Amino acid sequence: MKVQLVYERSFSYHKTVRPRDQHKREAIFEATVKLVSDVGFADVSVSKIAKEANVSPATIYVYYKNKEDLLISIFVEIHEQKASAAMKGFDETSPLKEMFRKIWNNSFKFISENRDHLQYHEQFRSSPYNDLVNSTEATNIMQPFLAALESGAKDKVIKRIDDDILVAFIFSAIPVLSSSSYKTKMTRKNIETAFEMAWDAIKL
Amino acid sequence: MKVQLVYERSFSYHKTVRPRDQHKREAIFEATVKLVSDVGFADVSVSKIAKEANVSPATIYVYYKNKEDLLISIFVEIHEQKASAAMKGFDETSPLKEMFRKIWNNSFKFISENRDHLQYHEQFRSSPYNDLVNSTEATNIMQPFLAALESGAKDKVIKRIDDDILVAFIFSAIPVLSSSSYKTKMTRKNIETAFEMAWDAIKL
Amino acid sequence: MKVQLVYERSFSYHKTVRPRDQHKREAIFEATVKLVSDVGFADVSVSKIAKEANVSPATIYVYYKNKEDLLISIFVEIHEQKASAAMKGFDETSPLKEMFRKIWNNSFKFISENRDHLQYHEQFRSSPYNDLVNSTEATNIMQPFLAALESGAKDKVIKRIDDDILVAFIFSAIPVLSSSSYKTKMTRKNIETAFEMAWDAIKL
Amino acid sequence: MKVQLVYERSFSYHKTVRPRDQHKREAIFEATVKLVSDVGFADVSVSKIAKEANVSPATIYVYYKNKEDLLISIFVEIHEQKASAAMKGFDETSPLKEMFRKIWNNSFKFISENRDHLQYHEQFRSSPYNDLVNSTEATNIMQPFLAALESGAKDKVIKRIDDDILVAFIFSAIPVLSSSSYKTKMTRKNIETAFEMAWDAIKL
DNA sequence: GATGAATGAGTGTTCATTCAT
DNA sequence: CATGAATGAACACTCATTCAT
Numbered sequence: 001m002k003v004q005l006v007y008e009r010s011f012s013y014h015k016t017v018r019p020r021d022q023h024k025r026e027a028i029f030e031a032t033v034k035l036v037s038d039v040g041f042a043d044v045s046v047s048k049i050a051k052e053a054n055v056s057p058a059t060i061y062v063y064y065k066n067k068e069d070l071l072i073s074i075f076v077e078i079h080e081q082k083a084s085a086a087m088k089g090f091d092e093t094s095p096l097k098e099m100f101r102k103i104w105n106n107s108f109k110f111i112s113e114n115r116d117h118l119q120y121h122e123q124f125r126s127s128p129y130n131d132l133v134n135s136t137e138a139t140n141i142m143q144p145f146l147a148a149l150e151s152g153a154k155d156k157v158i159k160r161i162d163d164d165i166l167v168a169f170i171f172s173a174i175p176v177l178s179s180s181s182y183k184t185k186m187t188r189k190n191i192e193t194a195f196e197m198a199w200d201a202i203k204l
Numbered sequence: 205m206k207v208q209l210v211y212e213r214s215f216s217y218h219k220t221v222r223p224r225d226q227h228k229r230e231a232i233f234e235a236t237v238k239l240v241s242d243v244g245f246a247d248v249s250v251s252k253i254a255k256e257a258n259v260s261p262a263t264i265y266v267y268y269k270n271k272e273d274l275l276i277s278i279f280v281e282i283h284e285q286k287a288s289a290a291m292k293g294f295d296e297t298s299p300l301k302e303m304f305r306k307i308w309n310n311s312f313k314f315i316s317e318n319r320d321h322l323q324y325h326e327q328f329r330s331s332p333y334n335d336l337v338n339s340t341e342a343t344n345i346m347q348p349f350l351a352a353l354e355s356g357a358k359d360k361v362i363k364r365i366d367d368d369i370l371v372a373f374i375f376s377a378i379p380v381l382s383s384s385s386y387k388t389k390m391t392r393k394n395i396e397t398a399f400e401m402a403w404d405a406i407k408l
Numbered sequence: 409m410k411v412q413l414v415y416e417r418s419f420s421y422h423k424t425v426r427p428r429d430q431h432k433r434e435a436i437f438e439a440t441v442k443l444v445s446d447v448g449f450a451d452v453s454v455s456k457i458a459k460e461a462n463v464s465p466a467t468i469y470v471y472y473k474n475k476e477d478l479l480i481s482i483f484v485e486i487h488e489q490k491a492s493a494a495m496k497g498f499d500e501t502s503p504l505k506e507m508f509r510k511i512w513n514n515s516f517k518f519i520s521e522n523r524d525h526l527q528y529h530e531q532f533r534s535s536p537y538n539d540l541v542n543s544t545e546a547t548n549i550m551q552p553f554l555a556a557l558e559s560g561a562k563d564k565v566i567k568r569i570d571d572d573i574l575v576a577f578i579f580s581a582i583p584v585l586s587s588s589s590y591k592t593k594m595t596r597k598n599i600e601t602a603f604e605m606a607w608d609a610i611k612l
Numbered sequence: 613m614k615v616q617l618v619y620e621r622s623f624s625y626h627k628t629v630r631p632r633d634q635h636k637r638e639a640i641f642e643a644t645v646k647l648v649s650d651v652g653f654a655d656v657s658v659s660k661i662a663k664e665a666n667v668s669p670a671t672i673y674v675y676y677k678n679k680e681d682l683l684i685s686i687f688v689e690i691h692e693q694k695a696s697a698a699m700k701g702f703d704e705t706s707p708l709k710e711m712f713r714k715i716w717n718n719s720f721k722f723i724s725e726n727r728d729h730l731q732y733h734e735q736f737r738s739s740p741y742n743d744l745v746n747s748t749e750a751t752n753i754m755q756p757f758l759a760a761l762e763s764g765a766k767d768k769v770i771k772r773i774d775d776d777i778l779v780a781f782i783f784s785a786i787p788v789l790s791s792s793s794y795k796t797k798m799t800r801k802n803i804e805t806a807f808e809m810a811w812d813a814i815k816l
Numbered sequence: 817g818a819t820g821a822a823t824g825a826g827t828g829t830t831c832a833t834t835c836a837t
Numbered sequence: 838c839a840t841g842a843a844t845g846a847a848c849a850c851t852c853a854t855t856c857a858t
Contacts, residue, residue, distance in 0.1 A: 128244040172376030201405035536652040580784030609813035
């Protein structure tokens with residue numbers, strides 16, 4: 001049971017001598033996320049990003065090979081941030097439902113603090129860029145949880161079913177709760193109920 | 205319990221008098237859906253659409269006010285097709301779970317026959333365009349089902365919770381099953397299991 | 409004995425409906441020739457051409473697929489103009505030397521009246537673009553002359569040698585006489601002497 | 613009778629004190645020649661040269677004032693190499709035709725061993741850069757030969773005519789024989805015949 | 817109704833060059 | 838001496854849209 005993430009080619013620009021201004025890379029990163037979240041994947045342009053990040057358009061090409069590299073690199077980074085955040089404090093000795101609840105709550109915390117990162121993630125996922133990000137090697141941060149799910153299936157605690165579908169149910173509520181009208185939705189109660197629904201979906 | 209759909213401004217889609225050459229309108233419609241599905245929202249241009257539809261770029265402006273109008277109108281149309289397809293043969297006298305199963309199966313039939321329509325829908329949903337399509341007036345095609353859900357909640361058959369979240373769980377598996385690796389996923393068994401998960405999520 | 413000229417792909421933009429403003433195509437043509445002649449192949453840009461031709465850069469792409477198409481199409485056109493001009497009044501019954509003299513004089517007339525066309529031609533020839541212009545099908549305007557050369561070789565009037573080398577000697581003086589310091593060189597006497605040298609080179 | 617070569621402004625090439633790392637200068641030189649020969653004058657950029665030469669773009673500016681200086685200096689260098697090669701073993705006591713044959717053969721040797729240098733030379737010659745290289749002071753390497761030609765003219769062995777035209781005929785076959793289809797052309801026989809043609813052109 | 821021509825504004829990207837190190 | 842970072846300006850090209858026909 002493995003869900004792993006790789007990029008076929010090495011995307012980011014990395015000479016042996018480190019770029020001097022790490023701050024600039026971050027500025028570009030944040031500018032891109034903000035813009036995609038604001039105006040959408042279809043309407044981000046390199047020059048808009050440059051303006052938002054307060055650098056020259058040419059500077060972006062010091063840090064990224066091209067626009068595609070930029071967008072993919074950022075996705076990968078967010079994807080890993082998200083996974084790391086979800087797994088924070090993961091305890092593999094606790095019961096499956098508690099593990100799950102932990103991850104669920106972590107996820108919501110991450111989302112509410114990084115709404116536009118999630119936005120970016122969603123848009124990227126539904127774009128054709130998504131097909132350029134491979135799942136053959138690993139960012140196996142989530143691995144322990146997936147392993148737990150598998151053993152839960154073996155122990156007949158949860159349903160035995162394809163990974164992706166399982167994960168879809170588990171996290172299906174997240175985009176909804178973080179949507180543009182999120183303010184009325186991310187109540188304690190809604191989050192708790194959504195969690196219970198997710199659990200009911202997968203449990204046997 | 206209401207999910208309604210309006211467009212703030214009046215889009216071409218609802219011109220009461222349709223232009224004469226309905227064939228051309230359809231060609232543009234299909235060309236757009238195909239292109240968005242193939243190359244993504246970010247890379248469809250009016251002239252590409254025109255080429256794909258075998259019309260002049262100028263012709264598109266005969267049928268649609270501008271590009272935004274085109275994209276939104278098409279979304280609305282797909283959205284309604286999807287709802288209509290889901291509700292086909294809906295019988296309000298049957299038990300809720302059977303209603304649900306009917307809609308579920310209808311939905312999968314629609315998807316497997318119109319994969320790129322679904323692709324378009326997904327991309328549109330996660331883009332900021334989505335915010336331009338309002339929910340203050342109605343496409344109330346789904347209304348009978350939503351009413352049934354509401355009465356199901358009243359009768360303590362299913363959970364009482366926000367519409368959007370409910371709907372999210374109900375249909376969360378669909379994008380996954382229709383994703384690019386769909387061929388291995390849309391088996392009879394997977395579809396059935398996914399349905400059971402959805403039902404378990406919402407039932408009390 | 410054949411020197412022919414073709415372009416592998418069809419370069420110029422040609423819809424069934426003719427562009428309205430033939431004048432514009434010519435303006436672009438002349439602007440390009442002038443610019444290449446003035447600033448050199450390396451430093452012509454589409455926007456400079458557009459400015460010189462008094463059109464928008466985008467307009468150029470109405471008439472030519474891209475910059476390469478533009479440059480090649482213009483070369484081909486000049487090449488044919490040049491050949492046509494050289495062959496004007498060609499009389500295949502006259503003795504070879506007189507044929508040759510006719511063509512020689514025609515060529516000089518063409519050059520002195522179209523110095524920058526020749527400049528363009530020279531620069532194109534020595535650029536790598538030249539390799540994109542094929543010699544497998546024909547602009548056989550020069551064919552009668554080449555045939556005459558061949559029969560001259562058969563009759564032992566001129567040397568039997570590779571076409572290209574023959575042609576090189578015949579026309580080698582032209583670029584020199586039309587060079588930037590041409591004014592002091594294109595005297596009647598120089599032209600006559602150069603012709604005699606060319607003839608001496610090829611005659612037996 | 614004088615053909616001299618000067619550069620109006622002082623180019624880096626003639627810095628009396630050469631930078632220490634002669635190896636790097638050569639790497640840049642060769643990289644530039646190779647690139648111009650491969651992709652053409654229009655498509656060489658400083659950074660491409662840097663990459664090809666395995667140095668930083670900034671390093672190029674250590675050795676050359678700017679791009680123009682680089683291109684011109686290299687031309688001058690090739691021009692001198694070419695002249696030196698041609699004059700190797702020049703014997704002013706031998707008859708004019710034998711002198712000429714010597715130079716001719718030397719030239720072909722140089723070309724066949726340095727095809728891309730010749731390519732560079734040709735492209736430079738037909739570009740407007742050529743006008744920046746003046747003929748008021750001297751690289752008088754060829755001087756002895758030109759003097760011999762002049763005295764040949766005085767002795768009525770060869771025609772009396774403008775230097776440039778003379779030289780044009782003498783060397784006109786070279787670019788042809790070294791063109792992209794050279795392999796089929798640089799046969800012993802072709803070279804010999806071309807020499808005879810050149811001699812016939814200039815001899816009285 | 818349908819179109820090709822035309823374009824100003826914008827696209828992603830590379831340019832030649834400078835500069836602090 | 839040698840460099841990577843940085844950039845304003847330019848690059849080739851495409852965009853959404855208008856308009857005369």
